[in-house]
Amino acid sequence: MSEPLGSEGTTQRLPVLDKPAEDDVPAPAPAPGSGRFWSARRVPAAVVALLLAALAGVLLYDVAAVRADRSALWVRRELARQLAERTLDDIWVLVGAGVAAALGLWLILLAVTPGLRDVLPMRRPHPDVRAGLHRGAAALVLRDRAMEVAGVQSVHVRAGRRRADVRAVSHFRDLDDVRTELDAVLGDAVRGLGLARPPALSVRVRRLGRKG
Numbered sequence: 001m002s003e004p005l006g007s008e009g010t011t012q013r014l015p016v017l018d019k020p021a022e023d024d025v026p027a028p029a030p031a032p033g034s035g036r037f038w039s040a041r042r043v044p045a046a047v048v049a050l051l052l053a054a055l056a057g058v059l060l061y062d063v064a065a066v067r068a069d070r071s072a073l074w075v076r077r078e079l080a081r082q083l084a085e086r087t088l089d090d091i092w093v094l095v096g097a098g099v100a101a102a103l104g105l106w107l108i109l110l111a112v113t114p115g116l117r118d119v120l121p122m123r124r125p126h127p128d129v130r131a132g133l134h135r136g137a138a139a140l141v142l143r144d145r146a147m148e149v150a151g152v153q154s155v156h157v158r159a160g161r162r163r164a165d166v167r168a169v170s171h172f173r174d175l176d177d178v179r180t181e182l183d184a185v186l187g188d189a190v191r192g193l194g195l196a197r198p199p200a201l202s203v204r205v206r207r208l209g210r211k212g
Contacts, residue, residue: 035196037132039115048107120161121196131194135159138193142166145189151178153208164190164199169208179205 062073071077086093119132139159146155146166151173158165166186170178182203190198 036114036121037116037119041110041115044107044110117161120159122194123196133193133195139164141193142186142189145185146182149178149181149185152182160199161197162199164201166201166203168203168205170205171208175205175207179203
């Protein structure tokens with residue numbers, strides 16, 4: 001094929017655009033770590049809804065009975081009498097007020113706290129993706145990695161939101177060497193979990209005492 005002609009009949013070489021290789025394309029920056037997952041609070045919400053529905057049904061039935069020239073329920077008559085006779089400093093009035101205040105504070109606490117303490121939020125590589133890791137699964141991964149260290153006989157791991165406690169028993173090798181290797185191996189394992197807030201490690205190694 002002939003090359004394109006210039007304005008004066010001369011040939012011009014078209015510019016060549018180099019296509020960047022896939023390895024040269026910078027990876028997108030990870031999105032900020034997500035916060036804790038919020039619990040739906042289905043059980044407390046269902047209990048409160050059932051209690052309110054039951055109280056509303058009883059009150060509605062009582063109002064309809066009174067409108068139909070029937071006597072009010074014994075519960076409402078007794079409650080009205082007690083409220084009329086008892087003073088504000090009565091012990092049962094104070095107990096009832098304390099119980100109602102405690103229930104109200106409990107509901108407020110459930111409303112403002114996220115819950116789901118057993119789910120550890122993971123880093124978000126994309127803003128539309130959220131993932132979480134159960135604390136038991138994280139503890140199992142750390143335990144399996146710790147058991148790969150030479151000299152470790154048994155391991156107990158408790159993974160929390162802020163700290164992971166590792167208790168290992170060594171049956172040979174120097175304890176300082178085992179602890180140093182556990183710190184390195186478990187440090188890599190914690191970073192490999194991909195958590196938004198990696199927990200701090202607390203590693204303790206002991207020698208199993210002899211029987212007898």
